[in-house]
Amino acid sequence: MSSVVEPGIVPVRPTPVAARRSVSMGDVARLAGVSAQTVSRVANGAANVDAATREKVLNAMRELGYRPNSAARSLKRGAFHSIGVIVFALSTYGSSRTLDGLAQAASAAGYSLTLMPVEGSNTPDNVNRAFAALAEQAVDGVIIEIEAHRMDEVEIVIPEWMPVVVIASRERSDRPAIDADQATGARLVMEHLFELGHTRIAHVAGPADAYSAIQRELGWHGALEARGLEPAQMVRGDWTPESGYEIGCRLAARPDELPTAIFAANDQMALGLMRALHEHGVDVPSRVSVAGFDDMPESANFWPPLTTIRQDFTGLGVRSVATLLDEMSRPHPRPGFEVVPVELVVRASTARALF
Amino acid sequence: MSSVVEPGIVPVRPTPVAARRSVSMGDVARLAGVSAQTVSRVANGAANVDAATREKVLNAMRELGYRPNSAARSLKRGAFHSIGVIVFALSTYGSSRTLDGLAQAASAAGYSLTLMPVEGSNTPDNVNRAFAALAEQAVDGVIIEIEAHRMDEVEIVIPEWMPVVVIASRERSDRPAIDADQATGARLVMEHLFELGHTRIAHVAGPADAYSAIQRELGWHGALEARGLEPAQMVRGDWTPESGYEIGCRLAARPDELPTAIFAANDQMALGLMRALHEHGVDVPSRVSVAGFDDMPESANFWPPLTTIRQDFTGLGVRSVATLLDEMSRPHPRPGFEVVPVELVVRASTARALF
DNA sequence: TCGAAAAATGTTTACGCAAACATTGCGTGA
DNA sequence: TCACGCAATGTTTGCGTAAACATTTTTCGA
Structure with missing residues (x-):
């Protein structure tokens, strides 16, 4: 159950600075010898202002360094942009x-x-x-x-x-x-691996409370199911390269159960995974293929360069x-x-x- | 020379939505049977409000879903937070x-x-x-x-x-x-390399218009100078792994001129650099040491894990x-x-x- | 040349809030 | 008991802007 957030009770600390009073429309109007409304019209690019007047006002604006006050503008117009x-x-x-x-x-x-x-x-x-x-x-x-x-x-x-x-x-x-399109992304990875002849495909998933992690995991599982294949290992990381590394060490510790391909839910975990595999003498990709998800700028320069899903x-x-x-x-x-x-x-x- | 930016002439497009009029202090005051000023006092956590009155006002606020209008508040107080x-x-x-x-x-x-x-x-x-x-x-x-x-x-x-x-x-x-502290960072890298016995140390610099690139480059150059060492190659990249890769390929193409250590101005370029070295059969670190700058989350899982400068x-x-x-x-x-x-x-x- | 329409410009007002000042009411001490 | 002080609350005002309406000036056809 979630607590109720009190409406607007937080005391706002007083502004420390003696507010450096800024130039208002009135100031500009006075200098230009017109009404404030005309200044407003010029400032907002209204069409019905005489060219000479507009020029006068613009000059006054420049001279005084006028800047519209967005607070007043927002208050008046009811929108903040x-x-x-x-x-x-x-x-x-x-x-x-x-x-x-x-x-x-x-x-x-x-x-x-x-x-x-x-x-x-x-x-x-x-x-x-x-x-x-x-x-x-x-x-x-x-x-x-x-x-x-x-x-x-x-x-x-x-x-x-x-x-x-x-x-x-x-x-x-x-x-x-x-x-x-997380689902399609996961499917694309799996189809790519299928085409390469892989059938034992493990998944390094993201945290269970992340929406995209769940989507990618479902994509992995669904693709296997659609082909009538048995899912290989599924291990959950936390998006970080370190978690990928740990998982990689665990997988590499049992060479007999090692799948032929691993789909990592993001590139960072794929990176950690590959380091673990390197360290254990498991060659990527000849022994195990690895794919990621995200296409970070670094991924093309991983060792080896990573097959992954590019997100827009x-x-x-x-x-x-x-x-x-x-x-x-x-x-x-x-x-x-x-x-x-x-x-x-x-x-x-x-x-x-x-x- | 830089062009003058016109003051506030950009026409602001009208708000499309028929501004959903929101609850004001007056509304709250009416419901609570107090003055608007008292509502203001409650909203700002002023001390001199009777507990019972405050409760009344808070209830009215909740009932109406009152939210302070920050535009009005900013206009009045001259600060935006x-x-x-x-x-x-x-x-x-x-x-x-x-x-x-x-x-x-x-x-x-x-x-x-x-x-x-x-x-x-x-x-x-x-x-x-x-x-x-x-x-x-x-x-x-x-x-x-x-x-x-x-x-x-x-x-x-x-x-x-x-x-x-x-x-x-x-x-x-x-x-x-x-x-x-870019300068110290660069010095730390260089001293580390000196301790390892390196004297021919190349630098993969960042773009010349980046302040930090210049600082790191000066650090590299200064450290060599301080030791009376001849600077090895200095090549400029653009921060991307790709630029590091290209530079790595160029360096590896001339094995005789290859330095024993390379200081890359950031981790991404170091990554590309290492890929190029791998591809050309140059082992890191036994043949060439590589150091970076930034300590990205990925850097600990590069192959090999990267020596670098951690920034706070x-x-x-x-x-x-x-x-x-x-x-x-x-x-x-x-x-x-x-x-x-x-x-x-x-x-x-x-x-x-x-x- | 005149008069009506259109264009240019001015005046009034309100947006929501909070500072400044004004008023009320209550408790306290002599 | 009353005067005083102080806490609680109310009233007035203005922040800078722009919509709505009012007024003045210009334009142009008959």
């Missing part, structure tokens, strides 16, 4: 790339991004706290990217008036969600922003699930199965 | 980790982060544009992180009233700057935010240069020189 982003951590490759995509897309649409990191772990409580903080911030909508397997309506309370788009987590029926993080960002803008334009949420295509990148870490 | 961040790209490991550190620190201090990506390349023009956009956004101060070698006063115009902290770029005398990105973020808050509290900028310590991490990619 800013998108809030709730992220769990930027430490993983995928999340920072996605954020980059979001930033580009938002900037192109004339919006800025307000970051709201989830503190500690991504428990519903902490996410709700981030939401509360963001609700009081100046945002017109929110994009949630917390890699959570479950985003249950009961646990994570989204204010109904707030336009929201969810990334990398589908389990909500009330809001639109977007994600890379920029596309994901663009689609998310577009969907959020659409959400903001309609009175009610339009739930749905949108998928961004992925691509198989074949490199040297996978090879034909020997036996 | 938000920090702007100008980043060039989040695609590199260091920049996204630093951003993560900034986000944590800002959040802890009660500030949110407003992201302003620099579009295209990080030319002074584009940076100025980002600044102009940010100046109109609702921020109390700005942290600049654009990895620029030069941040000349003439080219990048920082509004004098705006509190600013610069990361990873020192060449300004008018604002405080913070960076990881979180510390960098914390220090930057603290310095910015300090800047915000004083009427005039306090220029200075602060350095965050780094740490040498010795792994398997470096070994005693054979000859």
